[in-house]
Amino acid sequence: MSERDDALIRAEGVEKRYSTASGFLERLFRTGETVPAVDGVDLAVRSGETLGVVGESGCGKTTLGQVLVGLVEPTAGTVTYRDIDVTAPSRVERRTLRQDVQYVFQNPTASLDPRLPVDDLVREPLAVHDVVPGRRRGDRVGELLEIVGLDRSHAGRYPDELSGGQRQRVAIARALAVEPELLVLDEPVSALDAAEQARVLNLLADLQAAFELSYLFISHDLAVVEHVSDRIAVMYLGRIVERGPTGTLFDGDVHPYTEALLSAIPEPDPRWQGERIILEGDVPSPTDPPSGCRFHTRCPKVIPPTALDLEPETFRGVMRLRSRLERIEDADDFRESVHTSSTDAGEKAISTAIRERDAIPSTLRDSSAEEALSAALESIAAGDLEAARGRLASTFETPCESEEPALRPSTGSTSRGVPDRNDCRRDETGETHLVACHRFDDEFDDRSGKRPNSEASK
Numbered sequence: 001m002s003e004r005d006d007a008l009i010r011a012e013g014v015e016k017r018y019s020t021a022s023g024f025l026e027r028l029f030r031t032g033e034t035v036p037a038v039d040g041v042d043l044a045v046r047s048g049e050t051l052g053v054v055g056e057s058g059c060g061k062t063t064l065g066q067v068l069v070g071l072v073e074p075t076a077g078t079v080t081y082r083d084i085d086v087t088a089p090s091r092v093e094r095r096t097l098r099q100d101v102q103y104v105f106q107n108p109t110a111s112l113d114p115r116l117p118v119d120d121l122v123r124e125p126l127a128v129h130d131v132v133p134g135r136r137r138g139d140r141v142g143e144l145l146e147i148v149g150l151d152r153s154h155a156g157r158y159p160d161e162l163s164g165g166q167r168q169r170v171a172i173a174r175a176l177a178v179e180p181e182l183l184v185l186d187e188p189v190s191a192l193d194a195a196e197q198a199r200v201l202n203l204l205a206d207l208q209a210a211f212e213l214s215y216l217f218i219s220h221d222l223a224v225v226e227h228v229s230d231r232i233a234v235m236y237l238g239r240i241v242e243r244g245p246t247g248t249l250f251d252g253d254v255h256p257y258t259e260a261l262l263s264a265i266p267e268p269d270p271r272w273q274g275e276r277i278i279l280e281g282d283v284p285s286p287t288d289p290p291s292g293c294r295f296h297t298r299c300p301k302v303i304p305p306t307a308l309d310l311e312p313e314t315f316r317g318v319m320r321l322r323s324r325l326e327r328i329e330d331a332d333d334f335r336e337s338v339h340t341s342s343t344d345a346g347e348k349a350i351s352t353a354i355r356e357r358d359a360i361p362s363t364l365r366d367s368s369a370e371e372a373l374s375a376a377l378e379s380i381a382a383g384d385l386e387a388a389r390g391r392l393a394s395t396f397e398t399p400c401e402s403e404e405p406a407l408r409p410s411t412g413s414t415s416r417g418v419p420d421r422n423d424c425r426r427d428e429t430g431e432t433h434l435v436a437c438h439r440f441d442d443e444f445d446d447r448s449g450k451r452p453n454s455e456a457s458k
């Protein structure tokens with residue numbers, strides 16, 4: 001069992017693959033592409049807690065949330081709410097689920113029927129689940145509106161007569177109407193201005209305390225997630241790359257992707273001491289995710305191969321070049337991207353411009369690395385990108401692309417700087433911090449420059 005066993009809802013080995021097949025024949029012969037939106041996720045939300053799920057757009061957060069509440073059927077894996085199998089509930093269990101587990105959609109404008117007044121919108125779940133007798137429903141609608149910070153008079157308005165924040169409050173009132181246990185909140189404040197964001201986040205905190213709610217809080221914004229969550233799971237391209245108590249994310253020893261998200265927060269948490277990191281390139285296509293660690297193509301801490309004598313910084317420069325080569329199809333476009341072209345620049349000039357742009361020294365100290373790089377640059381100058389890719393891939397292969405890192409307990413000092421008795425980072429509740437990165441694996445300590453465990457626990 002991967003998490004402490006007091007879960008309200010638990011996902012194990014959850015996968016969701018969408019097919020992009022559009023027509024009948026494509027579906028029949030399964031010729032469309034497959035998008036592994038969620039790929040082997042274990043997750044549990046405990047009673048009364050807020051678990052934040054954070055990651056860039058397209059990493060699978062919404063799909064994961066919708067699989068958890070039964071809106072999307074997983075391709076593999078199990079989801080259990082209390083002792084109900086969410087993917088195959090009986091009729092009675094389905095009714096329980098529809099009441100106990102609610103989903104608040106990202107965009108309240110789209111999720112609220114514009115033809116219905118607020119009164120009908122909030123009354124609907126009360127009637128469907130027969131939460132209060134018919135004669136009490138009007139009054140209950142008024143109470144729910146007040147609970148979410150609206151006025152009873154809002155009952156007569158239509159969604160397009162409300163502000164974004166008011167619409168989101170109506171969506172929350174609808175979810176609360178059925179007296180749920182768990183709310184999956186999908187980017188609940190991302191469409192709101194800063195002041196309204198703060199008010200809705202405060203409202204959610206008050207509701208959680210008043211009604212003993214549990215939240216799965218989905219957002220691309222780590223600052224927001226940090227503010228509301230007891231624990232955080234960081235997603236990248238369908239996988240969880242880090243999971244732990246919110247406090248342990250600020251001790252500097254985190255997954256490089258999380259570090260980049262932390263460094264992008266405009267006013268970072270004072271506990272966080274890291275440098276600002278600009279991630280290069282876009283998230284790769286989920287239809288063809290990178291091998292090994294999916295983040296290795298953008299990772300500022302990618303591990304150099306042991307066979308080569310290279311500074312980590314130099315190796316990262318070569319990896320930047322490799323990523324660029326993957327993204328560009330046409331040799332002329334590539335040469336233009338270094339502000340030069342085949343007609344007005346010789347091979348030497350192209351090679352120099354590429355090395356300068358990617359911060360690669362003019363000569364590598366490792367002769368076999370230099371030979372491979374020079375040959376690859378010659379291929380680029382000659383317009384043969386495929387040969388360049390092949391040469392670089394065979395010489396500069398990182399363990400991060402050949403081996404997939406498992407989510408494992410991270411070792412080192414605790415968030416309070418105190419050595420942990422079991423050499424794992426935990427918070428005061430005993431919650432373990434898990435990271436899927438080879439830098440946290442003893443085997444790679446020497447290469448990555450990360451402290452060995454023995455030093456970390458002194």
Ligand SMILES: Nc1ncnc2c1ncn2[C@@H]1O[C@H](COP(=O)(O)OP(=O)(O)OP(=O)(O)O)[C@@H](O)[C@H]1O
Pocket residue numbers: 018019020035036037055056057058059060061062063064220286
């Ligand atoms: N119904 C669908 N059919 C095909 N592909 C889909 C479908 N829904 C989502 N996807 C793809 O699955 C991947 C994950 O999407 P998802 O919406 O779960 O991510 P997300 O992290 O919530 O992103 P966002 O914040 O932009 O909604 C994306 O590549 C997306 O294009």
